[in-house]
Amino acid sequence: xxxxxxxxxxxxxxxxxxxxxxxxxxxxxxxxxxxxxxxxxxxxxxxxxxxxxxxxxxxxxxxxxxxxxxxxxxxxxxxxxxxxxxxxxxxxxxxxxxxxxxxxxxxxxxxxxxxxxxxxxxxxxxxxxxxxxxxxxxxxxxxxxxxxxxxxxxxxxxxxxxxxxxxxxxxxxxxxxxxxxxxxxxxxxxxxxxxxxxxxxxxxxxxxxxxxxxxxxxxxxxxxxxxxxxxxxxxxxxxxxxxxxxxxxxxxxxxxxxxxxxxxxxxxxxxxxxxxxxxxxxxxxxxxxxxxxxxxxxxxxxxxxxxxxxxxxxxxxxxxxxxxxxxxxxxxxxxxxxxxxxxxxxxxxxxxxxxxxxxxxxxxxxxxxxxxxxxxxxxxxxxxxxxxxxxxxxxxxxxxxxxxxxxxxxxxxxxxxxxxxxxxxxxxxxxxxxxxxxxxxxxxxxxxxxxxxxx
Amino acid sequence: xxxxxxxxxxxxxxxxxxxxxxxxxxxxxxxxxxxxxxxxxxxxxxxxxxxxxxxxxxxxxxxxxxxxxxxxxxxxxxxxxxxxxxxxxxxxxxxxxxxxxxxxxxxxxxxxxxxxxxxxxxxxxxxxxxxxxxxxxxxxxxxxxxxxxxxxxxxxxxxxxxxxxxxxxxxxxxx
Numbered sequence: 254x255x256x257x258x259x260x261x262x263x264x265x266x267x268x269x270x271x272x273x274x275x276x277x278x279x280x281x282x283x284x285x286x287x288x289x290x291x292x293x294x295x296x297x298x299x300x301x302x303x304x305x306x307x308x309x310x311x312x313x314x315x316x317x318x319x320x321x322x323x324x325x326x327x328x329x330x331x332x333x334x335x336x337x338x339x340x341x342x343x344x345x346x347x348x349x350x351x352x353x354x355x356x357x358x359x360x361x362x363x364x365x366x367x368x369x370x371x372x373x374x375x376x377x378x379x380x381x382x383x384x385x386x387x388x389x390x391x392x393x394x395x396x397x398x399x400x401x402x403x404x405x406x407x408x409x410x411x412x413x414x415x416x417x418x419x420x421x422x423x424x425x426x427x428x429x430x431x432x433x434x435x436x437x438x439x440x441x442x443x444x445x446x447x448x449x450x451x452x453x454x455x456x457x458x459x460x461x462x463x464x465x466x467x468x469x470x471x472x473x474x475x476x477x478x479x480x481x482x483x484x485x486x487x488x489x490x491x492x493x494x495x496x497x498x499x500x501x502x503x504x505x506x507x508x509x510x511x512x513x514x515x516x517x518x519x520x521x522x523x524x525x526x527x528x529x530x531x532x533x534x535x536x537x538x539x540x541x542x543x544x545x546x547x548x549x550x551x552x553x554x555x556x557x558x559x560x561x562x563x564x565x566x567x568x569x570x571x572x573x574x575x576x577x578x579x580x581x582x583x584x585x586x587x588x589x590x591x592x593x594x595x596x597x598x599x600x601x602x603x604x605x606x607x608x609x610x611x612x613x614x615x616x617x618x619x620x621x622x623x624x625x626x627x628x629x630x631x632x633x634x635x636x637x638x639x640x641x642x643x644x645x646x647x648x649x650x651x652x653x654x655x656x657x658x659x660x661x662x663x664x665x666x667x668x669x670x671x672x673x674x675x676x677x678x679x680x681x682x683x684x685x686x687x688x689x690x691x692x693x694x695x696x697x698x699x700x701x702x703x704x705x706x707x708x
Numbered sequence: 709x710x711x712x713x714x715x716x717x718x719x720x721x722x723x724x725x726x727x728x729x730x731x732x733x734x735x736x737x738x739x740x741x742x743x744x745x746x747x748x749x750x751x752x753x754x755x756x757x758x759x760x761x762x763x764x765x766x767x768x769x770x771x772x773x774x775x776x777x778x779x780x781x782x783x784x785x786x787x788x789x790x791x792x793x794x795x796x797x798x799x800x801x802x803x804x805x806x807x808x809x810x811x812x813x814x815x816x817x818x819x820x821x822x823x824x825x826x827x828x829x830x831x832x833x834x835x836x837x838x839x840x841x842x843x844x845x846x847x848x849x850x851x852x853x854x855x856x857x858x859x860x861x862x863x864x865x866x867x868x869x870x871x872x873x874x875x876x877x878x879x880x881x882x883x
Contacts, residue, residue: 515835518827525819591775650829658822661815668812672805679801690786698783701776 369410370403373418376425384459384509385428387451387468387475388435392421429456432493439466440476451475452494457505458513463491465506465513480517529662532630536623536663540670543619546612547677554684557609561691565699575605575688579696595697602692609685616681620674627667634660725838726845727820729813733846736809737853740802743795744860751867755792759871762788763878772882781879788875792868799864803857810850817843 356363377396380386386393399418402408432454439449439461451461459466464487465478481487486504493503506512526533560574570580579601586597638656645652723731762784771777820839828835 512835515824515827520823650825658819658826661819661822664815665812665819668808668815672808672812675805675808676801679797683797687790690790694786695783697779698781698786701779701783705776705780 366403366410369415369418370400372422373397373400373403376418376422380421380425381470382509383425383429383456384453384468385425385456386470386473387437387459388433388453389424389428390473392425396421431455437475440474442477442479450494454493454503454505457507457509458503459510460490460494463487463494465490467510467514467517478513478517480521482513482516525658525662526666528659529630529666530634530659532626532633532663533666536626536630536666536670539619539623539626540666540674543616543623543670543674543677546616547674547681550612550616550681554609554681554688558684558688561688565691565695575609575692576696576699579605579692580700583700594700598697598700599693602689602696605692606689609688613678613681613685616674616678620671620678623670623674624664624667627664627671630663630667631660634663722845725841726849727813727816727842729809729816729842729846730849733806733809733813733849733853736802736805737849737856740799740806740853740857741860743799743802744857744864747795747799747864751792751864751871755871758788758791759875762875766879772880778881781881785872785876785879789868789872792871796861796864796868799857799861803854803861806850806853806857808850810847810854813846813850814843817841817846 359366373396377393377400380393380396395417399410399414402414403410432452434450434452436448436450438446439451441447441449449461451459451466453459459468459475461475461477464481466475467478468475482504489501489503493501520528526537529536557574560571561576564571564574564576564580570584571577572581579598582597582601583594586594589597634656638653638660641652641656647653723734766772766781766784769777769780772781817839820842821836822839824832824836824839
């Protein structure tokens with residue numbers, strides 16, 4: 254209403270302006286004429302209002318009629334709903350009676366269907382993981398469907414379904430007792446697929462081309478194990494595949510593949526050596542050094558030993574071996590007293606000693622140092638482990654176990670280097686001691702014998 | 709024949725449960741006992757005749773008084789001592805290596821245990837058992853080897869020493 258008055262005001266204002274404009278253009282319009290116009294307008298409006306009122310009055314009757322109609326409709330609906338409600342209640346009672354009858358009539362059959370559902374569910378799981386499924390795929394899908402069907406109350410199993418369950422169970426049982434061959438796609442080394450003859454040994458193992466094959470129940474694929482077991486086990490797989498009849502020895506994994514599966518994850522020797530880290534490489538380097546020195550020593554001691562042995566049989570002192578050089582002392586000083594000769598001899602022996610025992614101490618040091626280095630690696634590995642514990646807590650034994658195996662590898666490397674080194678050192682030491690003994694105790698004796706013979 | 713195959717299979721199984729280190733220990737103990745037996749046979753058989761020869765050479769010698777004679781006697785004793793002591797240091801080292809190898813087996817077995825732990829977690833004691841057997845059996849074998857060898861090697865060393873002393877005593881210098 255307020256808006257309306259404002260609008261009229263504005264209209265009036267606009268009108269007065271236009272009148273002012275017009276008065277400028279033509280004659281001035283006076284206020285009386287305006288008033289007159291207003292009065293006329295008023296009378297027109299009143300007439301309109303009256304007409305409107307009349308229309309409203311006639312319409313009111315119509316409204317009353319409509320209200321009556323609607324009320325009648327509502328009453329009708331109420332009656333209808335009451336009727337339906339009673340029917341619903343009646344139906345419910347009927348339904349309850351019928352369900353009662355159904356369960357009474359099913360009686361012991363209900364138990365049977367329960368067992369059927371359970372068996373279907375169980376054998377679906379068994380079929381999914383059984384290696385027999387590699388040969389006969391898609392058996393668990395039927396079992397799954399059946400179990401689901403039995404789970405819903407409205408459906409019953411048909412005799413065909415029940416007989417199929419029986420058949421599948423019997424088939425699984427029969428197949429588990431068989432060694433059978435079939436051709437299928439196998440993922441071979443390098444990820445390529447190949448059509449191959451696969452042999453299934455009961456419910457335990459699958460082999461193909463003399464290699465153990467793994468069955469993946471999720472993707473329903475066969476793949477060769479990337480790491481095969483020891484050759485004498487894989488050899489039995491080859492024997493079995495080549496055999497046409499008779500009894501063949503075969504190494505089977507009674508867990509149905511899980512032990513073989515672990516085999517793939519276990520690190521091999523080279524990977525374990527790399528686990529040793531920097532300390533491990535140092536130990537290996539030191540061991541290699543010891544080995545090289547030992548080889549050099551072995552060869553030279555062998556040569557020197559051979560020459561000395563030849564010298565022992567020979568009367569003439571030669572210059573190419575330690576014993577010969579020592580014996581030469583006697584020739585060099587033919588006319589000295591015995592005690593002087595002894596002094597000269599021991600001097601000559603002392604001169605020969607470093608050449609024979611050269612580098613032996615180094616091998617001995619390495620044999621002692623290698624286990625110590627191993628211990629060092631162990632301790633650093635344990636430090637790493639404990640750092641992992643500080644960061645991640647003890648919750649994950651896998652995290653810790655990795656570090657611990659790392660620590661142990663260095664100990665192994667230390668021992669692996671130390672044990673042969675000790676062995677080699679003893680051999681070399683015995684040999685060089687023997688040579689020195691020949692020089693020390695026998696050179697004098699040999700000289701004495703010679704001189705006696707000469708006399 | 710069946711008995712032989714059975715025993716070979718039993719040994720194979722034992723070696724499998726003990727791991728590769730056990731094989732090394734087995735070879736080492738075998739070699740050690742071969743050397744020990746060789747020494748025993750030599751002490752009670754070969755060395756006797758050699759000793760007689762040495763004594764004969766010494767007693768048939770006219771002159772047993774001079775520097776020359778003393779040196780010759782010394783050389784003879786030293787030769788006998790060398791013969792007696794052949795392989796004795798090797799046997800000793802083999803005895804010492806047995807427990808070391810056992811330790812090696814322990815550590816490699818423990819590595820296997822921890823590898824299994826790294827893969828499967830601590831839950832599966834059964835899969836760890838193979839590593840534990842690989843850790844303990846070589847230790848036991850190393851101990852057995854060392855204990856069996858240590859008495860023999862001590863006896864051999866004492867015997868060798870005594871033989872040398874007896875030889876020295878029997879070869880008298882004239883005054």
